[in-house]
Amino acid sequence: MxxxxxxxxxxxxxxxxxxxxxxxxxxxxxxxxxxxxxxxxxxxxxxxxxxxxxxxxxxxxxxxxxxxxxxxxxxxxxxxxxxxxxxxxxxxxxxxEAVDYPITPKEHGPEFLLDHRHLWLRSKKQHAVMKIRNEIIRSTYEFFNDRGFTKIDPPILTGSSAEGTTELFHTKYFDEDAYLSQSGQLYMEAAAMAFNKVFSFGPTFRAEKSKTRRHLIEFWMIEPEMAFVDHEESLEYQEQYVSHVVQSVLSNCKLELHALERDVSKLETVKAPFPRITYDEAITFLKEQGFDDIEWGDDFGAPHETAIAEAHEKPVFITHFPAHIKAFYMKPDPNREEVVLAADLIAPEGYGEIIGGSQRIDDLELMKQRYEEHELTDDAYKWYMELREYGSVPHSGFGLGLERTVAWIAGVEHVRETIPFPRLLNRLYP
Incomplete structure (x- = not known):
């Protein structure tokens, strides 16, 4: 048989x-x-x-x-x-018969292994990481399908940036300029106005010249968007989703976690609800920990996020960021206009931010003001403004980076091992 x-x-x-x-x-x-x-x-x-x-x-x-x-x-x-x-x-x-297989049981350097990524995928640990990645994807579909979300696929080629950044890959679209998408979020907002609760899962691209263990040039994002959902409700969706994914991996990938020698006791605690601290509280905490370089209004770097994470067993939300360090579409706190209804979810064990999310601006006049402040052109963003003109509603969404999440759950050091064929600053092969 x-x-x-x-x-x-x-x-x-x-x-x-x-x-x-x-x-x-x-x-x-x-x-x-x-x-x-x-x-x-x-x-x-x-x-x-x-x-x-x-x-x-x-x-x-x-x-x-x-x-x-x-x-x-x-x-x-x-x-x-x-x-x-x-x-x-x-x-x-x-x-x-295979003759002189290049990857032997002895130690090999990362560059050698990445040059032979097409073969390195066969190894037990790399196989385990990819199976965990697959389980995260499977359980993602399960979570959102069971809660009435519709999967919508945003375009990969776009005419503009989602967040006003310049770190985009430019190409020619016949006689027009086009860019590889860095986020499907704006399109998911349009989809939420048609389908109520939606999610996307697809590749995104950042032309960021970073060599850290947390960054890839091409990576995959899960981006839900929800109509009639405020910031607090969105946080509940986020912690329930992450809890569901982690518990699914624990249940269905026991052999893979064992192969990676993952300390599963640290994952077993990952169940909603998650702790929350405000940006203000985070700044105070960091100063108490000796981070004298951080001031109110600064964005957090990897050492800051790690220090905050180490103070909590579970993933932790940092909420209410200063408006000027976040994207133009984030809704201000009605009680404090200099901060926005946004949150980053920081993974434990030094893996950094895995989710960024916010309630979106739904007020037409405020969005017009943001367009002027950020010098956004009507040509590229007219359709996005029209979402506020025709039946605007409170809505929220978030994006989870798949590779960082895989790295955290699998317990691997670098995100380059969490995607089948990584695209790094100096690597387009194989």
Whole structure:
């Protein structure tokens, strides 16, 4: 019976055949231990010399790393293995012999591994990270679909910036200027006026010349937008969403978290509600911690966010930022106009901001004022203004960066390991 590693638990005591690659092997005289992978998981195959034909045992001893083969054997329970099963091999058939596979079990530098990213993805830890990424995506759809959201796909080519930044990738759109999208948010606001609650999931681009472990040039964003929802309600959606994703990974990616040696006790506490502090309180706290360089009105850097995160076990919201350091579309606090109804969600353990969100301006006259202050042209943003002219309502939204979230949940050091083929400042290959 042909099956996959992920399905062998259904075939204990039965003989099965699996198409696999050899990840590694070791032998001790009359027994060969084959570390097999088939894309769905990793499993050990045990070849006992006395139980197989001589040519099968010889092949098991000589087969090279990453060669592909058909493996036939009986599924056995194995309490010593985190996977719980092993294959008592009775037959091997070589499909293709790999010669001089470049990524060996020895240590390799990050540049070498990134040059061979197309092969590095096969390794157990990289496989685990991608499976966790997949679970976050799956549970994201589950969360929003179960709550009546409609998925809407914003354009990737746009005629303007979403936040007035200059860090955009420029291209020619026939005879017009165009840019790769840095956010689908403005378009999601239009969609929310048509569908009430919407979300997008897609690639975004920042031409930011950053080399930090938190930054990618191309990354993926989940961007919900909700009509008739205020700032406080939006925060509740955010903490429920993040809680749902983390608990889904804990439930469905136990083997992957084990492979990454992730301390799951730090994830088990991630359940709504999350703590909240205001920007004012954050400034006071940072000064008390010895950050003499920070003043009211400054944006937070990575060291500031890490210090705030270390004071909390769960992700923490920082709310009510100064208006001048946030985007033009954020709604001012009606009780204090110099701050906006916005929040950043800071992940624990030094992973930084994973969500930025706000209540949006719904007042036409105030939005006109913002256009003038930020020198936004009617040509590029006329349609966005019209959302306030025709049936404007209170509405809120947020954006979650997928790769930073994967890095935090998986416990990996750098976001370059959280996307299949990272695009970095000096890397467009492979």
């Amino acid at each position: 042909k099956t996959t590693i992920s399905q062998v638990h259904k075939h204990v005591g039965e003989e099965v055949t699996i198409g696999a690659w050899l990840a590694n092997k070791r032998s001790s005289g009359k027994i060969a231990f084959l570390q097999l992978r088939d894309g769905t998981g990793f499993m050990q195959g045990v070849v006992v010399k006395s139980d197989v034909e001589e040519e099968i045992f010889t092949l098991s001893k000589n087969i090279t790393q990453e060669s592909s083969l058909w493996v036939t054997g009986t599924v056995k329970e194995d309490s010593r293995s985190p996977f719980g099963y092993e294959l008592q091999v009775s037959g091997l058939e070589l499909i293709h």
